[in-house]
Amino acid sequence: MDVFESRESEVRSYSRHWDAVFDSAAGSTMHSEDGRTFLDFFAGAGALNYGHNNPVLLRPLIDYLLSGAVVHSLDMKTPAKRRFLETFQELILIPRQLDYRVMFPGPTGTNCVEAALKLARKVTGRTHILSFTNAFHGMTLGSLSVTGNSMKRHGAGVPLTNTSSVPYDGYLDGPVPDFLWLRQALEDSGSGLDRPAAVIVETVQGEGGLRAARASWLRGLAELCREHDVLLIVDDVQAGCGRTGTFFSFEEAGITPDIVCLSKSISGFGLPMALTLFRPELDVWSPGEHNGTFRGHNPAFVTATAALEHYWRDDRFAADVAGLATRLHEGLSRIAEATEGSVVRGRGLLTGIFYADPEAARRIAAESYSRGLLVETSGPRSEVVKTMPPLTTTAEELQRGLDILADAAEHVTGAPVTLTTVA
């Protein structure tokens, strides 16, 4: 028994199915102490969109740390924060005609969700929040109250209140028109649904099984929210920062959420950082009303700025990601076709294969690991094999990952897979 097993809490999870002690990493590759090499199609659950130790980000980070500049500063003014805000404004907000105030709510994804929920309640004076079936928004109480997974909800230990869950796109498998129930419930004063402050949604359900909302569904939701004066919060913690091909995952749908949550890959380097963005009219916070010690991590500002400057100055990176996404989708479709009842789910480089038998998904992920590929599962029964390579993955690495996955799937299901090699 090693110290991880003897000393670390039972709550640990990834280290249970990946026994390697990872000691170095570069780009889409990780190495373990015992000399194994892994292709990383997990990418820090979406925190490593630009790969491990990306030199474009590492160099300015090292220079910053060696320069004697300020590392910790709560929300005081620093040149690093100024540069981040100016760059985010110039390269992300202005070109997309998004006029958002930027709030630093604390370092993690759940922090930016908590801030969004608090703000929506404060602005509207209402308490109720609507979320979607199989949503995942984080592990603190507010975020858990809008999360679907019953095991995770149970961990709260207290009732999770003032929220209701409504069907996500595809949940009812088509026969019921989208928003039939929600529209009716909002319009009927006898429906028993308290008028909500906000609706919180992921455009692709990263943890909850990789269902992707259609652009038309998202537009319908935005319209419904507008009609009923309900705020729309998009949780782009996992699907944002280029994961689906555009910087924000909702750009394709052409909607403008009232509030946006960003974290995971916003620092670009895997350093903790989160943002809550909202329309200026919603900025009703009193100074210090939502506070926190780690809201201004300057090393994260430095790498975040470098990532925006290097990858988001023009459309080239987005075009590369779109090319990779097409190849990934193509390969996953071949693998899914081999098994009855399997389908590809997701969007962009947040994509996976649904298996009717969750055991198949679990075993494919395990067989992939033993063949040198890190892939997770997603969904309430872990029934989806999830592929989330860094956006900087090369076409050759992508193909190698698909080959391993096809081999693992063949081994588990016994059904031969023919991958057409995309040159």
Ligand SMILES: *Cc1c(COP(=O)(O)O)cnc(C)c1O
């Ligand atoms: C990961 C995630 C969160 C929570 O982020 P943490 O940094 O783990 O707190 C919230 N929402 C979504 C969609 C996520 O994927």
